[in-house]
Amino acid sequence: xxxxxxxxxxxxxxAAVVAFLPRSKPNLVRWTxxxxxxxxxxxxxxxxxxxNRGLAGINQPESFQFVEQARxxxxxxxxYYVGVDxxxxxxxxxxxxxxFLCIPASWGIDRAVKGYHALFLLLExxxxxxxxxxxxxxxYVFWELMLLPMYFLIGxxxxxxxxxxxxxxxxxxxxxxxxxxxxxxVLYFNVRDPVSGGHTMNMLQMMAQGNHGGILSxxxxxxxxxxxxxxxxAIKVPVFPFxxxxxxAHVEAPTAVSVILAGILLKMGTYGLLRVNYAMLPDATxxxxxxxxxxxxxxxxxxxxxxxxxxxxxxxVAYSSISHMGYVMLAMSAFTPAGMNGxxxxxxxxxxxxxxxxxxxxxxxxxAHHREIAGFGGLANVMPRYLGVTAVAxxxxxxxxxxxxxxxxxxxxxxxxxxxxxxxxxxxLGIIITxxxxxxxxxxxxxxxxNEKYAMLPDINARELFTLIPLALIVIFLGIWPHPxxxxxxxxxxxxxxxxxxxxxxx
Amino acid sequence: MSPLFGDVNLxxxxxxxxxxxxxxxxxxxxxxxxxxxGEMTAAGGVILLxxxxxxxxxxxxxxxGYLFDSVMQDGVTVFFRIFFCxxxxxxxxxxxxxxxxxxxxxxxxxSGVVGMFLLAxxxxxxxxxxxxxxxSIPSYVLAGYRRGxxxxxxxxxxxxxxxAMSSGMLIYGxxxxxxxxxxxxxxxxxxxxxxxxxxxxxxxxxxxxxxGIGYKVAMVPLHFWCPDxxxxxxxxxxxxxxxxxxAAGFAxxxxxxxxxxxxxxxxxxxxxxxxxxxxxxTMTFGNLGAIWQTSLKRLLAYSSIAHAGxxxxxxxxxxxxPSGDLYQETVTxxxxxxxxxxxxxxxxxxxxxxxERHAGSDSIAHFRGLGKTSLLPALMLSVFLFSLTGIPPLxxxxxxxxxFAVLVKGKLFALVIIAALNTVVSLFYYVRVIRDMFLxxxxxxxxxxxxxxxxxxxxxxGALSLVTVIPTLVLGLWWGPLAEWLLMRSW
Numbered sequence: 001x002x003x004x005x006x007x008x009x010x011x012x013x014x015a016a017v018v019a020f021l022p023r024s025k026p027n028l029v030r031w032t033x034x035x036x037x038x039x040x041x042x043x044x045x046x047x048x049x050x051x052n053r054g055l056a057g058i059n060q061p062e063s064f065q066f067v068e069q070a071r072x073x074x075x076x077x078x079x080y081y082v083g084v085d086x087x088x089x090x091x092x093x094x095x096x097x098x099x100f101l102c103i104p105a106s107w108g109i110d111r112a113v114k115g116y117h118a119l120f121l122l123l124e125x126x127x128x129x130x131x132x133x134x135x136x137x138x139x140y141v142f143w144e145l146m147l148l149p150m151y152f153l154i155g156x157x158x159x160x161x162x163x164x165x166x167x168x169x170x171x172x173x174x175x176x177x178x179x180x181x182x183x184x185x186v187l188y189f190n191v192r193d194p195v196s197g198g199h200t201m202n203m204l205q206m207m208a209q210g211n212h213g214g215i216l217s218x219x220x221x222x223x224x225x226x227x228x229x230x231x232x233x234a235i236k237v238p239v240f241p242f243x244x245x246x247x248x249a250h251v252e253a254p255t256a257v258s259v260i261l262a263g264i265l266l267k268m269g270t271y272g273l274l275r276v277n278y279a280m281l282p283d284a285t286x287x288x289x290x291x292x293x294x295x296x297x298x299x300x301x302x303x304x305x306x307x308x309x310x311x312x313x314x315x316x317v318a319y320s321s322i323s324h325m326g327y328v329m330l331a332m333s334a335f336t337p338a339g340m341n342g343x344x345x346x347x348x349x350x351x352x353x354x355x356x357x358x359x360x361x362x363x364x365x366x367x368a369h370h371r372e373i374a375g376f377g378g379l380a381n382v383m384p385r386y387l388g389v390t391a392v393a394x395x396x397x398x399x400x401x402x403x404x405x406x407x408x409x410x411x412x413x414x415x416x417x418x419x420x421x422x423x424x425x426x427x428x429l430g431i432i433i434t435x436x437x438x439x440x441x442x443x444x445x446x447x448x449x450x451n452e453k454y455a456m457l458p459d460i461n462a463r464e465l466f467t468l469i470p471l472a473l474i475v476i477f478l479g480i481w482p483h484p485x486x487x488x489x490x491x492x493x494x495x496x497x498x499x500x501x502x503x504x505x506x507x
Numbered sequence: 508m509s510p511l512f513g514d515v516n517l518x519x520x521x522x523x524x525x526x527x528x529x530x531x532x533x534x535x536x537x538x539x540x541x542x543x544x545g546e547m548t549a550a551g552g553v554i555l556l557x558x559x560x561x562x563x564x565x566x567x568x569x570x571x572g573y574l575f576d577s578v579m580q581d582g583v584t585v586f587f588r589i590f591f592c593x594x595x596x597x598x599x600x601x602x603x604x605x606x607x608x609x610x611x612x613x614x615x616x617x618s619g620v621v622g623m624f625l626l627a628x629x630x631x632x633x634x635x636x637x638x639x640x641x642x643s644i645p646s647y648v649l650a651g652y653r654r655g656x657x658x659x660x661x662x663x664x665x666x667x668x669x670x671a672m673s674s675g676m677l678i679y680g681x682x683x684x685x686x687x688x689x690x691x692x693x694x695x696x697x698x699x700x701x702x703x704x705x706x707x708x709x710x711x712x713x714x715x716x717x718x719g720i721g722y723k724v725a726m727v728p729l730h731f732w733c734p735d736x737x738x739x740x741x742x743x744x745x746x747x748x749x750x751x752x753x754a755a756g757f758a759x760x761x762x763x764x765x766x767x768x769x770x771x772x773x774x775x776x777x778x779x780x781x782x783x784x785x786x787x788x789t790m791t792f793g794n795l796g797a798i799w800q801t802s803l804k805r806l807l808a809y810s811s812i813a814h815a816g817x818x819x820x821x822x823x824x825x826x827x828x829p830s831g832d833l834y835q836e837t838v839t840x841x842x843x844x845x846x847x848x849x850x851x852x853x854x855x856x857x858x859x860x861x862x863e864r865h866a867g868s869d870s871i872a873h874f875r876g877l878g879k880t881s882l883l884p885a886l887m888l889s890v891f892l893f894s895l896t897g898i899p900p901l902x903x904x905x906x907x908x909x910x911f912a913v914l915v916k917g918k919l920f921a922l923v924i925i926a927a928l929n930t931v932v933s934l935f936y937y938v939r940v941i942r943d944m945f946l947x948x949x950x951x952x953x954x955x956x957x958x959x960x961x962x963x964x965x966x967x968x969g970a971l972s973l974v975t976v977i978p979t980l981v982l983g984l985w986w987g988p989l990a991e992w993l994l995m996r997s998w
Contacts, residue, residue: 073987075994141899148898151938155946163946167938174898174934178927181908185915185923215918 002068004082004132007043007092011036011099011124018118026113030103033117037100037124044096047089053487056495057085059207059279064134065089072138077193077200081135086492087274087344088131090485091267094351095131098263099124101467102256105359108366109157109254116157120256123149127264131271136184137201140177146265147173150257158252165245165252172235172245180232183225187280190214207279209503226284229277237269237325239295240302250318255362258314262321262358263351270328270347278332278496282503289333293416296329297423300430308437313364313371316441317357320397323430324350330420330427331412335500339415340493341486346408348485349396349478353405356393356471360386363464364445367457373441378450379457386460387446389468394442396475398435404478519569519580522562522588523624529555530617537610545606548613549599555617556592556599563588563624576692577631579762582996586842587627587758590849594751595620597853600971601743601860605653612652615645616747623751627758632681632691635759639677639723642752643670650740650748662739669722669732677719683712697766701773710774713767720763723756724815727789734796737808742863745804746856749811754845757818761838764825782823787925790816794932803859804869806936810895811852813933818844820910820926824917837913838997843990844906847894847982851903854975855891858884865962866955873959874940876949880960885944887976892937894979897930902982909990 014036021029047066055063064083072080084092102120109116126149129142147170155166184201191211193200205211215221235242246266250258273292278285285292303323310316324346332343363386364379365371380387396403399410409431417424460468478485517524533551537544566585573580599613606612622641629635647670651663685691687709688699700709718729725733737745771778793813800806821841829837859869861884866873877885894903907930914923949956964972982989 073990075987075991078987144899144904148893152945155942163942166946167935167942170938171931171934175928175931178930181911182915182920182923182927185912188912189916 002066003043003047004066004084004092005068007040007096008082008125008129008132010040010043011121011128015118015121015125018114018121021114023114026110029113029117030107033121034100034103036121037096037103040124040128041096041100044093048093051084051089051488053086054491055085056491057083057087058492058496058499059204061204064204067134072135076137077188077196077198077202078137079135079202080138081202082129082132082138083134084132086489087271087496090344090348090488091131091264091271092128094267094348095124095127095264097470098259098351098355099127101355101359101470102259104463105259105362105467106254106256107463109256112156116153119149119152123153123260127260127268130268134203135201136188136203136206139203140181140184143180143268144177146268147177150261150265153257154249154253157254157257160252161248162252165248168245169249172242176232176235176242179228183228183232186215186221186225190216203275203280209282222281222284223288226277226281226288229281230273233269233272233277234295235269236272237266237299237329238322239269239325239329240298240322243299243303243322246322247315247318250321250358251312251314255358255365258318258358258361259355262318263355266321266325267347267351270325270332270343274332274344274496278500282500285500286335286503289335290420292333293330293420293423296326296331296333297427299323299326299329300427301326301433304430304433304437308433308440311372311374313373313441313445314358314361315371316373316437317354317361320357320434320437321350321354323434324354324397326427326430327409327412330416330423334416334419335497336415336418337490337494337497338411339419340497341490342408342411342413342415344489344493345482345486346412349404349408349475352471352474352478353393353396356389356468356475357397359464359467359471360390360393363460368454373444376445376451376454377448378446379454380446381450382455382457383459385465389460389465389472390446391442392472392475394438396479398438399431402476402479404475404482406479407482516569516573519566519571519573519578522559522566523621525559525562526555526617526620526624529558530614530621533610533617534614537614543607544610545603545608545613548610549603552599552613552617553596556596556620559620560589560592563592572630575631576694577634578625578628579630580628583758583761583838583842584628586993586996587754588624590754590842590845591620591623591627591751594754594849594853595747597857597971597974598743598747598751600967601746601853601857602741603967604860604864605741605743612649612744615649615652619645619751623755623758626755627762629759629762630693632685632693632696635693635762636674636678636681639719639755639759640674642755643674643723646670646748646752649744650736652744653741656739658739659741660739662736665732665739666736673719673722673729676715676722680712680715680717680719683708684716687712693763693766697770701769709770710776713770713774716763717767720756720760721785724753724760724818725789725812726785726815726819727792727812730789730792730812733812734805734808737811738802738804742804742856742860742869745808746853746860749807749856750849750852753811753815754849757841757845760822761825761841764822768826768828778826779823782819782826783919783922786816786819786823787922788816789813789819790926790929791932792816794929794936797933797936800936801871802869803871803874803940804856804863806871806940807852807855807859810933810937813929814844814848814852814895816929817907817910817926818848820914820919820922823919823922824913827917827919829917833913833916835994835997836909836916839990839993840906840909840913842993842997843909843986846989847902847906847979850975850978850982851891851894851901854972854979855888855895857971857975858888858891861962861964861968862959865958867958868955871940871943873955875943875947876956877943877959878945879949880956881962883964883972887972888944889941890976890979892941894983896934896937898934900980900983902979902986905983905986905990 067083070080126146133139307319331339396405625638653659721729797809894901897907
């Protein structure tokens with residue numbers, strides 16, 4: 001067993017351990033969970049220096065790293081096959097980091113503590129498993145495995161409308177998944193493994209265009225498959241008009257679950273598009289690149305305008321996520337090296353920044369027990385340290401130079417502009433709107449007359465700082481020197497962009 | 508193979524003979540007056556079924572046609588015999604909770620097994636009909652076994668009336684086929700009729716036979732009996748009815764497919780279209796019907812209609828006359844689905860039975876807060892319901908995966924998309940139950956909640972939980988061996 005298997009299944013083992021701990025010792029449960037997530041993060045950090053930045057991966061089996069392969073169901077061409085490349089490695093680091101930081105952020109959960117932490121660990125297994133899977137069946141199992149814990153985490157520990165939000169999330173994502181399942185099966189039956197001659201679930205064999213046969217030679221089929229996958233992934237991103245589950249889920253979810261939802265689950269959507277649509281159907285991807293760019297632009301503007309109209313701070317952050325995932329969509333539809341790198345860097349940075357934002361919302365909600373922006377005022381004097389951290393997160397989110405959000409957004413636009421001039425120009429407006437709603441929010445919450453009700457609120461405490469400071473440091477560090485993350489993905493993403501550009505077109 | 512009676516070889520009927528012999532033995536033992544006749548009979552029955560299953564496994568040695576080809580033995584027959592043994596054994600265990608002092612229900616259930624065994628191999632119109640009645644008659648009695656209970660009596664009456672109607676249609680259809688072809692052997696019938704040319708009577712006969720079988724598997728629009736019978740019968744009986752006789756119906760249908768398809772096609776009725784419509788309508792109706800139910804037994808009844816619809820998808824592929832590989836894979840998918848369905852459905856009914864016995868009714872309201880009052884049954888029911896939805900990594904997902912796979916391979920894309928959408932609809936009502944169990948607070952004062960929080964599973968309950976939960980989990984993760992075993996048997 002190699003490091004990736006450990007990273008994937010250590011949390012699941014942790015969930016089993018947690019399930020057998022005594023109910024009467026919630027702190028033991030919390031510390032155990034923290035230990036397991038720390039172990040996963042430690043493995044991830046241990047792999048960081050070993051990761052070869054010169055190998056592309058994507059569709060080359062020999063240049064994937066930390067690969068593990070085992071027989072599973074050979075009669076159906078299904079195997080246990082995991083490995084990482086420059087696309088998935090930053091994502092598993094992000095996952096391990098956020099999961100670790102989410103445990104202290106969940107310290108305040110006091111209802112059914114065991115269940116919460118067991119489900120959280122199970123969720124981590126699902127997420128890491130999805131990122132490392134190179135077998136489509138395995139990928140699908142992990143993909144679905146994320147749904148169950150998420151449903152319960154929102155549904156049991158969520159806010160007043162949690163039941164509605166949880167089922168909406170579940171139904172939307174399952175709809176996407178079953179469509180994806182059908183596409184997987186069509187690919188499965190029309191791709192031949194050149195070695196065994198049989199059908200295969202091996203994703204890399206599905207990427208080799210020479211293996212495509214049967215109805216995969218029809219343009220109509222490729223188009224339908226592209227959109228089948230697109231809907232499956234777009235629901236996760238979420239791309240307009242499939243986004244309506246997101247604000248509901250976010251508003252009702254407990255803080256840590258929101259962090260995971262926005263920080264990692266949304267990335268699954270764009271990750272899936274890059275890993276599956278781009279690499280398996282490069283011709284269809286190139287043919288419909290305009291569509292991806294257009295949807296990205298719509299997301300940026302629509303999300304930003306919606307965010308501006310929100311009265312609830314958490315909903316505002318949720319809509320800002322929709323807007324920021326639009327940058328990813330726009331950038332990756334250009335296929336330029338800057339665009340491709342910008343897209344994945346933006347996925348990583350947005351994961352960090354949005355995690356901060358949701359944690360910050362959690363901080364104020366824990367104190368005031370509401371999230372109405374208009375209900376606050378003059379908090380700058382009451383909670384000065386809180387303002388400091390919030391400022392870092394907000395400024396990073398609006399892309400202020402010197403913070404990580406700037407680098408990735410700049411790369412996104414630089415990468416997208418040569419290909420999609422008009423759309424990029426329109427999208428840049430998104431930055432202005434973003435600055436508008438974020439600055440306006442800061443003004444309404446922190447400045448002006450102090451709301452007497454909240455004059456005595458305690459400032460941010462050490463436990464909360466423990467979760468926020470590492471993220472803030474990463475935001476500042478990557479804003480000045482993005483190479484530690486950028487170098488991980490550069491080879492792979494440049495290669496993937498080239499692959500799609502060379503991949504021909506449907507017509 | 509030593510002929511026992513002249514040139515009649517009885518060796519292939521050894522499993523039937525073992526069950527029948529054991530049944531007589533148990534019947535004699537039941538004459539003793541004893542307080543725990545139920546438990547004794549159940550234990551005896553389970554041992555008998557275990558022996559039978561071992562004997563049945565040896566059926567691979569006796570492949571071929573027997574008794575003038577009226578019974579066919581092949582890999583599928585072997586599979587079904589073992590399937591019926593397992594399903595019946597689990598049902599017998601569940602039955603103990605309802606009938607501790609009565610031996611008869613157990614014997615009735617066991618006697619149905621003989622019929623199901625024969626049905627799985629029937630290749631002759633008369634054998635088919637007799638076998639089907641042998642399954643049905645004990646089922647009628649079982650449905651109404653709770654004598655004081657009005658709903659049970661109603662269930663039995665409805666079951667008998669509808670069953671009589673369907674049997675009538677079936678025998679009428681079969682007699683017409685006999686009249687037209689001059690043979691009762693199904694394969695012989697098919698080949699003679701194929702050459703005979705077209706005739707409206709034949710079409711009527713085929714539709715009647717199909718309808719007769721359709722009743723048994725609760726195919727829409729022949730499903731009316733299903734929710735009422737399932738709701739009124741004792742829950743352990745419902746569990747049995749929803750799995751074993753239904754699978755027997757599918758076994759018979761599997762045997763009839765080679766007869767139906769070419770004949771229907773000869774009459775310009777596209778067998779593929781017919782089965783596609785039947786499948787799509789059945790699953791959609793079942794799922795939509797389930798949404799509005801307040802009784803969990805009724806909900807599961809509608810869900811079992813929906814699952815019959817999913818299984819019928821496999822028959823739609825078969826109706827397309829697939830060759831070699833695809834035929835084998837399709838039969839494998841159907842059989843695998845039945846296995847997954849066996850464990851998850853029996854398991855779900857087992858939890859319902861447990862709650863019903865302690866809370867006094869199977870109303871979904873009584874499941875509210877079950878996660879608080881009794882965690883283990885609530886967790887188990889969640890596993891079964893998620894498996895019924897088809898969420899990985901559970902057995903139900905693999906069943907669906909294999910069925911979807913053969914549909915995609917057979918290029919029936921419209922049907923697979925309908926099935927996928929149905930899956931999403933089904934999530935809605937399955938999760939509603941899970942929501943009530945975990946996301947709602949229990950009514951602490953209610954007598955049912957108090958009773959449930961005190962309820963113990965016991966040894967038998969624990970055993971039943973294990974034999975249903977473990978396969979549901981294992982077949983979701985490590986399903987290769989079973990799939991390969993089935994692939995080997997379905998030629």
